[in-house]
Amino acid sequence: MTISWTMVMDFTPAFAIVTGEWNHSFAALRKNRECVIAIPTVDMLDKVVGIGTCSGADTDKFARFGLTPLRGRVVEPPLIKECLANIECKVTDIVRKHNIVVLEAVAACIDAARKEKRTLHAVGDGTFIVDGRRIDRRKMMASKLPWGV
Amino acid sequence: MTISWTMVMDFTPAFAIVTGEWNHSFAALRKNRECVIAIPTVDMLDKVVGIGTCSGADTDKFARFGLTPLRGRVVEPPLIKECLANIECKVTDIVRKHNIVVLEAVAACIDAARKEKRTLHAVGDGTFIVDGRRIDRRKMMASKLPWGV
Numbered sequence: 001m002t003i004s005w006t007m008v009m010d011f012t013p014a015f016a017i018v019t020g021e022w023n024h025s026f027a028a029l030r031k032n033r034e035c036v037i038a039i040p041t042v043d044m045l046d047k048v049v050g051i052g053t054c055s056g057a058d059t060d061k062f063a064r065f066g067l068t069p070l071r072g073r074v075v076e077p078p079l080i081k082e083c084l085a086n087i088e089c090k091v092t093d094i095v096r097k098h099n100i101v102v103l104e105a106v107a108a109c110i111d112a113a114r115k116e117k118r119t120l121h122a123v124g125d126g127t128f129i130v131d132g133r134r135i136d137r138r139k140m141m142a143s144k145l146p147w148g149v
Numbered sequence: 150m151t152i153s154w155t156m157v158m159d160f161t162p163a164f165a166i167v168t169g170e171w172n173h174s175f176a177a178l179r180k181n182r183e184c185v186i187a188i189p190t191v192d193m194l195d196k197v198v199g200i201g202t203c204s205g206a207d208t209d210k211f212a213r214f215g216l217t218p219l220r221g222r223v224v225e226p227p228l229i230k231e232c233l234a235n236i237e238c239k240v241t242d243i244v245r246k247h248n249i250v251v252l253e254a255v256a257a258c259i260d261a262a263r264k265e266k267r268t269l270h271a272v273g274d275g276t277f278i279v280d281g282r283r284i285d286r287r288k289m290m291a292s293k294l295p296w297g298v
């Protein structure tokens with residue numbers, strides 16, 4: 001599934017996503033307690049939107065969108081070869097009241113050879129912002145980063 | 150406070166943020182059950198980082214960073230005049246197990262006359278990505294947007 005309702009929760013590899021009964025993948029998450037967060041880039045936008053607007057209940061999304069599943073190191077669900085990065089996750093909690101799924105990363109890899117590295121930010125209205133330039137404030141933030149500068 | 154651990158939770162104006170006991174503002178959130186999400190732009194980056202690396206316990210952040218408080222329409226905490234947008238929020242729940250604060254927006258305003266509209270995305274390592282170009286996929290996403298295209 002495509003998901004944009006996500007956040008980092010800590011300097012440990014903890015994440016939260018929001019999904020629920022309306023989503024075919026929610027049942028799989030509850031049952032398998034595992035998933036892979038695959039990070040796409042701007043050149044994949046039409047696949048991202050396509051994946052988000054059909055359902056795994058009646059569609060083989062890997063086949064339809066020309067994606068290649070790769071075996072993970074720890075979890076059962078596949079990585080997506082075409083993505084910039086893949087984060088293997090365990091479901092550590094589900095806050096049913098808010099449909100929040102709490103994840104802990106157990107492995108991660110990045111395709112360092114990939115040329116296109118710009119990711120997407122869903123605005124929420126059907127538009128997407130592409131990564132622009134990067135600004136470095138590591139020195140200013142050193143006191144807040146557990147690993148320092 | 151500066152916060153980057155945030156997410157949208159629904160097509161209703163619901164948000165989640167993660168903060169906790171380590172943060173001076175957490176006690177205020179718990180007590181007052183209100184806050185304002187003020188959205189800064191790239192030209193405010195050094196203020197954003199500065200605000201995130203000092204504490205309201207011993208600093209008047211509005212004075213130190215040259216910010217102007219404005220009265221909100223619904224909530225007690227002030228808006229920040231210099232920001233691109235301000236979202237007045239009520240705290241609807243606190244999930245103590247995960248330090249997740251659930252917010253509901255009750256009013257919002259945007260400074261439409263502001264020239265600089267590019268926002269920032271905290272990478273988490275002390276670097277920040279600036280908004281690049283915007284891509285429109287509203288037609289493709291119409292089936293997923295409650296208000297249509």
